[in-house]
Amino acid sequence: MNARKETAVYTHGHHESVLRSHRWRTAANSAAYLTGELRPGMSVLDVGCGPGTITADLAELVAPGGRVTAVDASGEVVAQARAYLAERGTGGVEFATADVHALAFPDASFDVVHAHQVLQHVGDPVQALREMRRVCRPGGTVAVRDADYAAMIWYPAAPGLDTWLDLYRRVARANGGEPDAGRRLRAWAREAGFTDVRSSASAWCYATAEEAAWWSSLWADRTTASAYADTAVGGGHTTPAELSDIAGAWRAWGADPDAWFSVLHGEVLCRV
Numbered sequence: 001m002n003a004r005k006e007t008a009v010y011t012h013g014h015h016e017s018v019l020r021s022h023r024w025r026t027a028a029n030s031a032a033y034l035t036g037e038l039r040p041g042m043s044v045l046d047v048g049c050g051p052g053t054i055t056a057d058l059a060e061l062v063a064p065g066g067r068v069t070a071v072d073a074s075g076e077v078v079a080q081a082r083a084y085l086a087e088r089g090t091g092g093v094e095f096a097t098a099d100v101h102a103l104a105f106p107d108a109s110f111d112v113v114h115a116h117q118v119l120q121h122v123g124d125p126v127q128a129l130r131e132m133r134r135v136c137r138p139g140g141t142v143a144v145r146d147a148d149y150a151a152m153i154w155y156p157a158a159p160g161l162d163t164w165l166d167l168y169r170r171v172a173r174a175n176g177g178e179p180d181a182g183r184r185l186r187a188w189a190r191e192a193g194f195t196d197v198r199s200s201a202s203a204w205c206y207a208t209a210e211e212a213a214w215w216s217s218l219w220a221d222r223t224t225a226s227a228y229a230d231t232a233v234g235g236g237h238t239t240p241a242e243l244s245d246i247a248g249a250w251r252a253w254g255a256d257p258d259a260w261f262s263v264l265h266g267e268v269l270c271r272v
């Protein structure tokens with residue numbers, strides 16, 4: 001096992017406005033490229049599980065007889081995921097705190113190793129993929145999906161959202177991550193030693209008045225109240241006044257009846 005540790009800072013943190021976005025996620029809207037591979041009885045490792053909504057869906061897709069191990073670098077969010085699955089009544093899931101760069105599992109422990117929107121935040125995504133491959137059994141699948149911030153598009157145009165995107169990408173890189181990860185997944189997987197890599201892309205789209213209001217208000221809140229705001233200001237990238245203007249731009253955009261936003265993701269299914 002490689003003992004290398006995380007060097008990046010998780011840009012978003014786990015403020016309520018961040019978890020509001022994560023808790024909307026399902027296997028259907030965030031892991032559809034993988035679900036066709038899942039069968040009852042399989043063992044799955046969900047890396048960077050966050051609050052656990054995708055984890056619960058994966059557990060239900062490999063039941064009966066399957067098991068899911070869910071890990072995250074944040075012990076706080078692991079506790080929230082454990083509580084969520086207990087409340088939902090989803091069994092067959094074990095939890096642990098772990099860094100994807102150095103996983104404490106023997107070689108070839110899982111049929112499927114999955115990470116959703118995790119590699120964009122880590123210090124060494126190629127090492128993360130090597131470690132995910134190590135703990136996956138020969139013939140198994142490593143499945144990774146990440147957003148690509150530079151590929152996000154929206155309508156109507158809003159200069160405040162252009163400022164938001166430029167600032168977010170600078171802060172995420174200063175924190176050691178790669179916000180335009182989606183387009184790089186295939187290259188990272190090949191560099192990690194995978195030779196059988198199936199690449200695809202899929203998008204989230206927020207187009208109804210309700211979806212635009214939800215998406216814009218969570219980004220307005222994230223911009224001013226989450227760990228992102230602290231690192232953006234603390235790192236000298238912006239000021240509280242500019243963040244307040246960006247939050248206002250998000251709210252104004254979200255109230256526009258024509259508001260439409262799409263988040264492109266890259267995906268890879270890597271055969272071990």
Ligand SMILES: C[S@@+](CC[C@H](N)C(=O)[O-])C[C@H]1O[C@@H](n2cnc3c(N)ncnc32)[C@H](O)[C@@H]1O
Pocket residue numbers: 006010022023025030047048049050051052053054071072073074077098099100101115116117118121122
């Ligand atoms: C954007 S969230 C995604 C959560 C979940 N997969 C989802 O899509 O709902 C990224 C998660 O990765 C976790 N994370 C960041 N760096 C990590 C690392 N080095 N090892 C394991 N987890 C990490 C964060 O704590 C966070 O919960």
